[in-house]
Amino acid sequence: MKTLTKIALLTALTSTQAFAAQDNPFQHQAGIAYSANSEEVSDGIWNANYRYYVSPVDQANSPYALNGFLAQTTNFGAHYSNFDAADAENYGVDGTYVFASKWFIGANYHKSEVGNFDVDTYGAHFGFYFNETSEVAAFYNDGEDGVEESYGLLARSYLPLASTSGVNLRAAWTHFDSDDLFNVGADWYVTDSWVVGAGYHYSDDDDGFDVRTAYWLRLSDSFSANFAVAKVVDSDYDGVDMSVGVIGRF
Structure with missing residues (x-):
């Protein structure tokens, strides 16, 4: 994590394009990030x-972290994660097709x-963009035995x-077996780069608040760094969650 942070900061200081990003449209986004709790940074x-994204995504008129959501266009993605402390790996693919009517459908x-234990999960969702900045959707997920x-x-x-x-x-409602989970959240984008927010979750046996902030550092038209911290407001939850990452767009 320290090495990744140094690389991002060094690039920001030395790049001749650090203050010349033109916010050109993009269709490809790739990133790598490291996240941990302050109590166990190495784990x-x-x-x-x-x-x-099938159609070019405008990044000049909205927060950088929301460009993909606000584009409302067909997209396909893949991800991979590794958690050495638990000897765990996760990878997957997903896609969403957006119709001209602004209805959309997707799968993952x-x-x-x-x-030595493997689990396959899959899901589907469908919904509707009811204006240029809003959506409603329903989703379903299932998997193998267990x-x-x-x-x-x-x-x-x-x-x-x-x-x-x-x-x-x-806002989201999720039903698991005989339990219901409710999540609500609000994120205030002070600028297109800096956001502060809070959230609340509730289920039959747990509830809690969290506060968070993140910053999207534009280094050039094709390269950015992202930093985020979050804290669960609960005396039983120790430390602060942190992440640092680099993002490429072209």
């Missing part, structure tokens, strides 16, 4: 991901390997503001 998770497949099926609803809306970038609102 973190590496994640790599790639996504292709994931495989998890923990030690994986509980789940289904639910999701609503999300970005509200642009005059003096700052805007606010992203999100």
